[in-house]
Amino acid sequence: MTEQALPGALDGLRVVDLTRVLAGPFCAMLLGDMGADIIKVEQPGRGDDTRAWGPPFVGEESAYFLGANRNKRGMTLNLKHAAGQEILGEMLRSADVVIDNFKLGTMAKFGFDDDWYDANAPQIVRCSILGYGSTGPRAGLPGYDFLLQAESGLMNITGEADGDPMKLGVAIVDLCTGLYALSTIMAAVNARHRTGLGQAVEVSLYDTGVSLLANVAANFLASGQAAGRYGNGHPNIVPYNAYPTGDGMIALSVGNDMQFANFSQAVDHPEWAEDVRFTRNRDRVENRGACDGMIADLFRTNTTEFWLDKLLAAKVSCAPINTVEQALTAAHTVARGLVTTANHTTEGEIRIPGIPFRFSRDPATIRRAPPILGEHTDAVLGELGKSPDEIAALRDAGTI
Incomplete structure (x- = not known):
């Protein structure tokens, strides 16, 4: 003060x-x-x-x-x-x-x-x-x-x-x-x-x-389709979710197709970006369950720290899910x-x-x-x- x-x-x-x-x-x-x-x-x-x-x-x-x-x-x-x-x-x-x-x-x-x-x-x-x-x-x-x-x-x-x-x-x-x-x-x-x-x-x-309601309101006004709940997911972007790891959870944000290709390369699965189900964001949204599922299965094979280090080294947007205490004491x-x-x-x-x-x-x-x-x-x-x-x-x- x-x-x-x-x-x-x-x-x-x-x-x-x-x-x-x-x-x-x-x-x-x-x-x-x-x-x-x-x-x-x-x-x-x-x-x-x-x-x-x-x-x-x-x-x-x-x-x-x-x-x-x-x-x-x-x-x-x-x-x-x-x-x-x-x-x-x-x-x-x-x-x-x-x-x-x-x-x-x-x-x-x-x-x-x-x-x-x-x-x-x-x-x-x-x-x-x-x-x-x-x-x-x-x-x-x-x-x-x-x-x-x-x-x-x-x-x-x-x-x-x-x-x-x-x-x-x-x-x-x-x-x-x-x-x-x-x-x-x-x-x-x-x-x-x-x-x-x-x-x-x-x-x-x-x-x-x-x-x-922001983009959710805009979605409804444009389509007339009822808005749903997506847990930690996003109605218009995939992958954009919290995923389980071997010892915790990790938040992942992939906002466009170039980022998805970079993410796929970073986790040693470059073929994901070539899969017609996941090539474009609109494809990933339509195949949300399959996309989120394969990422969750992969992340469970190792620790949160391992995935954070690997993804951040490749400049993939991700973050740990901190407690309030961890957030307030973070460097x-x-x-x-x-x-x-x-x-x-x-x-x-x-x-x-x-x-x-x-x-x-x-x-x-x-x-x-x-x-x-x-x-x-x-x-x-x-x-x-x-x-x-x-x-x-x-x-x-x-x-x-």
């Missing part, structure tokens, strides 16, 4: 983060990694739901919360209090971005509708993260990653062909919604350079889930800084995920550990001109 870091690419951008759980906090964290000043606003006495999601915990802090809230200042504010809404209004007047994942209409209920923004904070980019969006028959319903993986069709294409539908091992809809939010926010900030005005942007878990992970440390206010030095992107001129850095609940409330209110006595009165009233 770098306390006195060089300014990041988004230095000077102030973001009010009203979100909780994952999609919104993840988006705001990435903006903070790029140098933005993130003020995370939480409910007094309770905070973000994920503070209680555990074990595991690091002291009193949940690992889940620590994984999505670095590079933020944290304050508490009761938005059901008129005084809390007044303070939020003061914050928004001087902010560049506000992100919320409240139910549809909540911000307007607090008094922050389009007319308020036009009159008081026309510069602000306001991002709403919703479950199902603001239009359509399911508008306004809350959304949850697991349910949206199910409803969007993602689970139906995940898992073994003869098994049950499965979700991914991480909250992929939440995470990608956070990335979409990041992209739309930055586009709106860029548009502000041209217009001088902010605008409302919206993303939803439902839209994200359906969009992640390349360490070299890329994807596991790092931060100095937490109550827990001292903690290990947290690192930043997955690089800038050549404006470095992305970890300047702050995830905040304890309300850690920077007094500082933020002081910046708004509140005196110590006024802050004490707000605390006594339960507003902060």
